[in-house]
Amino acid sequence: MTRESMEYDVVIVGGGPSGLAAATRLRQLALAEERELSVCVIEKGSEIGAHILSGAVFEPRALNELLPDWKERGAPLNTPAGEDRFLYLTERKAFKLPTPPQMHNAGNYIISLGNLCRWLGEQAEALGVEIYPGFAAAEVLYDEAGAVKGVATGDMGLEKDGRPGPNHQPGVELHARQTIFAEGCRGSLTKGLFQRFRLREGVDPQTYGLGIKELWEIDPAQHQAGLVVHTVGWPLDQSAYGGSFLYHLENNQVAVGFVVGLDYRNPHLSPYEEFQRFKQHPSIRPTFEGGRRIAYGARALSEGGLQSIPRLTFPGGLLVGDTAGFLNVPKIKGSHTAMKSGMTAAEAVFELLTASETGGREALSYTQKLRATWLWEELNRVRNIRPSFRWGLWGGMAYSALDTFVLRGKAPWTLNHHEDHRALGKAADFPKIDYPRPDGVVSFDRLSSVFLSNTNHEDGQPSHLRLKDPATPIRINLAEYDAPEQRYCPAGVYEIVAESTGPRLQINAQNCVHCKTCDIKDPTQNIDWVVPEGGGGPNYPNM
Ligand SMILES: Cc1cc2nc3c(=O)[nH]c(=O)nc-3n(C[C@H](O)[C@H](O)[C@H](O)COP(=O)(O)OP(=O)(O)OC[C@H]3O[C@@H](n4cnc5c(N)ncnc54)[C@H](O)[C@@H]3O)c2cc1C
């Protein structure tokens, strides 16, 4: 069967803050200059927001620039950030530390980023953007000269072995003069673009964190709308980078999450169990006792910062948001920078498309424009903070204080990053970690958690978690690393099962919450995460 095709001026892959900001800005410019410009956004989630998971304390700087009247338009920014608390935890005690300047949140809002995206989607549609949720871009299309000419959505109704089943429907080709990739952290198509156009040559590897989050409705007596709490220290040891966040939203809700840097070394570590253990801390547990857990999910975040940003443009397209890596780690914020990169890309693309009718050209001015924005200056100032945590928690904190207060981000050096999967040590060289059993009150097992993510993938489709070599999980991962995928996957997708023929890796792909950690942390890079059928994955209500 041949694929149908649709023609647009601009196709945007991903309906997160970066993609929706790009779409909105493109249409604003087209309307202001009374030009025809067709813009389409495709999103793999069943609706806009279904796959969005963030903290989130939101800095409204980019939104102020994009839609200055957001308040009148009813943007869901309802809870101004109030008190900031920064705690260092030992196993039994909590010590208040001075809040680092990047973590001051006056003027920011505690939000659900999923809900903000739903609202942004409505604004974009009102300006004439076509939005297609439930469609996953599975393939990049190239023209004869090798330039990107759009994307194709995946086929529907394939059998497990990849052959067309009785309900087979071929994917659709979306052709565009420019394609904007806004896939978020570790974009699956972006990975191929990195290779094809050698976009990562001369820059540091990207480094990542895994964020696991729950949404709770808590006892009103424990609730303080606007309170922002961050912790470092216990339960992680000094060598692993990470910490927690607790954000008190409206309606007695608290967003609680735990982020672990994926450059951790001990293969016995389980980010999920660390999070569950964290909630047992005497200073944290009372917040959740008597409350109700409403939602659960996980997502990787890009932590490399400025030195890990790849070349952003290539013939026919460009990268925006977390798929390029614009997150500001010391602030733990990437939504405002994602939006700003999307808006800047839109301005460059609009200029290019109005200057020439042909497609396949490279929007080179995007990078120049970006370098002149506050985003670049913001990332430049903090570029050495995340890599300094290679010296452990206290080494990193001491360097960060020096970098922030004395050097003011103007150090004449730049610290480098290494690939996360290479950091993983051998199982025999590290102590096993004895995690407590969940108590069912504040801590829970993985499967009951995944249930709260409303994850669903159509039965019978080929697995979207592909092994390059089926023997590696047992021969190398189990033998040398004690199968770390059993522990780093926050959805329990990977299980080693004992069979009469020996151990076997079982992949419960239907539980995957699309966090992308396996694609990042697998020590042999044997796991390739590709998009499943459109609409599959979590269905987050308001994460
Ligand atoms: C635990 C956690 C806490 C965070 N806390 C904060 C915070 O407090 N404040 C803050 O500002 N930032 C925070 N961030 C970071 C922030 O969420 C991201 O920087 C931001 O979401 C990036 O926006 P994006 O548009 O680049 O990508 P995303 O928000 O990831 O959106 C990408 C979209 O593209 C879709 N997509 C991906 N691939 C395809 C494909 N091939 N086809 C179709 N659709 C596709 C995805 O489903 C998704 O909807 C946090 C992140 C995490 C994980």
Ligand code: SF4
């Ligand atoms: S299978 Fe991979 S992407 Fe899916 S939830 Fe597990 S670690 Fe995340």
